[in-house]
Amino acid sequence: GAVVSQHPSRVICKSGTSVKIECRSLDFQATTMFWYRQFPKQSLMLMATSNEGSKATYEQGVEKDKFLINHASLTLSTLTVTSAHPEDSSFYICSAKKAGSWNTEAFFGQGTRLTVV
Amino acid sequence: GESVGLHLPTLSVQEGDNSIINCAYSNSASDYFIWYKQESGKGPQFIIDIRSNMDKRQGQRVTVLLNKTVKHLSLQIAATQPGDSAVYFCAEKGDAGKSTFGDGTTLTVKP
Numbered sequence: 001g002a003v004v005s006q007h008p009s010r011v012i013c014k015s016g017t018s019v020k021i022e023c024r025s026l027d028f029q030a031t032t033m034f035w036y037r038q039f040p041k042q043s044l045m046l047m048a049t050s051n052e053g054s055k056a057t058y059e060q061g062v063e064k065d066k067f068l069i070n071h072a073s074l075t076l077s078t079l080t081v082t083s084a085h086p087e088d089s090s091f092y093i094c095s096a097k098k099a100g101s102w103n104t105e106a107f108f109g110q111g112t113r114l115t116v117v
Numbered sequence: 118g119e120s121v122g123l124h125l126p127t128l129s130v131q132e133g134d135n136s137i138i139n140c141a142y143s144n145s146a147s148d149y150f151i152w153y154k155q156e157s158g159k160g161p162q163f164i165i166d167i168r169s170n171m172d173k174r175q176g177q178r179v180t181v182l183l184n185k186t187v188k189h190l191s192l193q194i195a196a197t198q199p200g201d202s203a204v205y206f207c208a209e210k211g212d213a214g215k216s217t218f219g220d221g222t223t224l225t226v227k228p
Contacts, residue, residue, distance in 0.1 A: 004160075034215055044206070107163070108162070
């Protein structure tokens with residue numbers, strides 16, 4: 001099966017600092033990765049689509065300058081939450097699509113629990 | 118706009134019973150759907166998928182039914198086990214592979 005790994009799984013940071021979350025496809029190449037945010041007892045909300053070698057596409061209402069996405073290789077995408085505030089505390093989840101596939105499932109990472117204090 | 122929603126937020130069943138989780142979608146052009154299971158503190162786990170040219174698809178202990186006429190799909194879990202307790206999401210696969218998730222149904226299996 002296809003494995004997607006996120007790091008870290010949990011992070012606590014102080015308000016005003018930046019946090020980087022990594023999403024790696026371990027056994028396949030992913031031209032496209034997706035970043036979701038999930039608040040407690042709510043569904044997953046897509047934040048942005050990350051394409052290898054190009055700028056990310058952000059969903060409406062998501063600040064691109066606050067949530068910086070870099071997809072520098074076919075196996076790694078990073079999400080940096082800049083100047084984090086307590087309201088950014090959430091569960092961040094990435095998913096990755098295999099290169100060459102179109103309308104098939106994407107594989108999800110295990111998520112990163114961000115707590116901003 | 119496009120949306121995917123679930124009928125009920127919670128479902129409680131007895132161990133060994135069958136579970137049925139429902140989902141409605143609004144985009145009649147949707148052609149690919151996936152059911153995910155999410156355990157507490159973890160990412161979604163793929164369960165089963167179905168394309169719009171199918172009405173039914175079966176997996177191990179799970180069956181997905183798709184009714185395109187009323188834009189409804191369901192997930193049936195046979196002989197529900199305590200390990201099936203989780204939140205279940207239906208998702209519609211759109212352009213470029215991004216998923217639109219429904220609200221989720223919390224399934225609780227009582228021993």
